[in-house]
Amino acid sequence: MQVTFKGTPMTLIGQPLKPGEQMPGFTLCGPELEKVESEMLTGSKVFLSVPSLDTGVCDAQVRRFNQAAAAFRGVTVYAVSMDLPFAQARWCGAAGVERVRVLSDFREREFGKATGTLIKELGLLTRAVFVVDGQGRLTHVEYVGEVAQHPDYDAALAAIHALQG
Template structure:
């Protein structure tokens, strides 16, 4: 498993670490209206952006950056997933002026977190990570950010999304 720290302290990740070339596992999360959503509900190239909580500065910046940049990539979308409650995600989207951002909540059963190896056992939060999944559900980019309070490599993820089919 990836070695991850949160504020400099090691955390234990639950689930299986994924790498480039793996088939993207399905998961069940909730949208802002409490509807169940799965990976298969979204098509084309998808940037899956995992964040601990939208109510933090780095998570806010990460979500804004990917949502601003994805418009430049034909046929791509961004799925931002956290364990924030759907109500809090909806409130954040409105306050951030990103009403069309896709925010999904894994709070109910951590289906996404376990499938992608992102559940920080000690905190019951998702680790920061970015995956790019192509239209055939293959992972073409995977980054587990080693220090959860740091930013991901935006440029590398966006370039992978631009090159994905």
């Protein structure tokens, strides 16, 4: 999997995931600096891997999923970045984001390594979307080829709606 950042090729650490595979395990950091184990995140879920919430595309992406999440039944949306939990909480408050849960990979970088989203050169996560069913199986995977571009919202939202029957 090759991604670029403003046209420059980047190296991703870890293996890219594919639809039909099981979502790998990982540990993230929650808003109160608590450990959040992947096993604690039950049910159908969406993981938005983003470089930083304080950038224009990431801001727009998480806001769009926050708005769409009002129609999701039984699906939890998580935005994962290397941002510190304090910065994530500040951003959510300022942006009015209440339906997307933010988690940080700043400590162990386990999420980035497990999902093949850790950018070696930048120490950030690349932009990706993972839709996971209630049994932990990936039903939709998108690694955005250019980090500074938006994901395919229509494809991700269609995959989320398919989870709901």
